Structures are given as C-alpha cells and as structure tokens.
C-alpha cells in the first residue's frame with residue numbers, strides 16, 4: 001500500500017496560536033467560521049452537511065478552540081450548545097463522505113479537541129484546574145508549571161493474510177448480522193505497536209504472525225483513538241476465536257469476498273474508515 005498523505009490545506013498555525021490577541025483577532029475576523037461538537041461527538045449539520053457560522057461575541061480561550069487556518073480563513077470549534085443555530089447534528093462518519101480532505105481534517109481535529117477539553121479540565125498529576133493555551137492545543141498546569149497535551153489512545157488494526165493471500169475477516173457479536181472487519185485492539189501500557197499486533201491477533205484468532213508491516217494511520221476521535229494500520233502474514237490457517245467478543249472469523253479469497261458481498265451475506269466497514277481502505281487495497285491487489 002502506498003503511504004497515504006491526506007491532501008489537506010489545514011494550517012495548524014503552530015507559530016501563531018500561542019498569541020492570544022492574534023487568536024482573538026481571528027475570532028473577530030469576518031472570514032472566520034465556527035462549528036460545534038456535542039457530547040456524543042456529533043457535529044453541527046444541516047441536511048447532512050457541516051453547519052458553521054460566523055463567530056459572535058468576545059473570544060473566550062476556554063470555549064473557542066482554534067483548529068487552524070484554511071486558505072487564510074480561521075476555523076474554530078466550540079461546544080454545539082454554544083452555537084446560535086438550532087438542533088441538528090450529524091456524525092463525522094455521515095459528514096465525511098461529503099467533505100474534502102481539508103475539511104475532513106478540520107472536522108476531525110475539532111471533534112478531537114472538544115472531546116479532550118471536555119474531560120481534561122484538571123491536571124492529571126496534581127489535580128489543579130488547568131488553563132487553555134495555544135488556541136486550545138495545550139492546557140497549562142499553574143501548579144506543576146507544565147503543559148498538558150491532548151491524549152490519544154493508540155489502537156492497532158491488522159490485515160492478516162494467509163500464504164494464499166486470503167484475508168482474515170471477523171464478526172463481532174455486538175455487530176449487525178454479517179458485518180465483518182479486520183481485527184483491531186488497543187495498545188496496552190508499556191507495549192510496542194508490534195507487540196500489540198502479535199498479542200491481539202493471538203488473542204482474537206490464535207494465529208501466529210510471521211511478518212508484519214505498517215501501512216498507515218487514521219485519527220478516530222471517538223473519543224480519542226488513533227488507529228495504526230498493519231498488514232501481517234499468518235503461519236497456518238487454523239483459527240480459534242473466543243466466541244464472546246469475536247463470534248466468528250475466517251479467511252476469504254478475493255473471489256469469495258466479492259461473492260459474499262454481492263449475495264448480501266457479509267457487509268464491509270463504512271467507506272470513511274481505515275479498515276475499509278485497507279480491505280479495498282487488498283481487494284485491488286495492492287496490499288503485499
């Protein structure tokens with residue numbers, strides 16, 4: 001799989017966002033926009049499209065988070081309840097298909113920022129109330145005199161191939177009938193990504209991996225994951241699932257998967273997910 005670099009024009013203005021008067025001037029600028037994120041990570045929308053508005057009132061660093069600049073225009077994010085427009089919201093998944101890569105970057109970053117500030121008012125070390133810095137990309141503990149950064153939870157997601165290049169797909173018990181994806185799981189404390197891949201695959205399928213390569217990543221701010229994608233080769237094809245989280249798993253050839261999808265027997269992940277992208281790369285013969 002070719003390394004994938006999003007074609008995003010979002011400028012996170014690392015040099016300018018620490019300057020509070022400059023961020024306040026962006027907030028007041030008539031070209032600036034603000035959108036909202038609610039406590040379910042849903043984004044303000046109208047008829048399934050991102051809804052933003054011109055910022056109003058004075059700039060409040062605690063509430064008005066600077067995502068960055070797009071073509072010189074500033075984009076802010078706030079709690080959805082702070083926006084003037086009424087009601088409607090949509091999930092990032094619903095919105096993403098209608099957004100270009102720049103705006104997908106803006107909205108994903110906005111969701112991640114709002115989710116972080118909602119749970120991070122206190123210093124994780126001493127418990128003091130922290131202050132927003134860097135336009136919302138940091139918080140500062142006045143007691144520890146240290147910056148606090150947004151937390152991200154790494155998770156690995158793995159395309160496991162057998163010797164015949166068949167792909168392992170699994171069905172979780174909590175999913176709709178027929179829905180499948182590649183295996184994934186969170187990285188544990190003190191673990192490397194590679195260790196997490198070997199452990200997860202062993203736990204969920206009892207397969208041993210003989211090779212492993214990184215293919216790409218995707219922020220998944222629900223509430224704060226970063227999905228790290230790998231492709232791995234399995235030794236053998238004997239699968240044992242736990243039967244609790246994973247109900248069944250099996251290897252599919254490309255032809256078998258195409259037939260199962262056409263017959264409605266299996267449903268693949270939504271097109272905005274890294275799982276969907278990795279599966280599509282494999283189906284196209286580009287995942288080695």
Ligand SMILES: [Zn+2]
Pocket residue numbers: 123124125126127128141142143144145
């Ligand atoms: Zn502290």
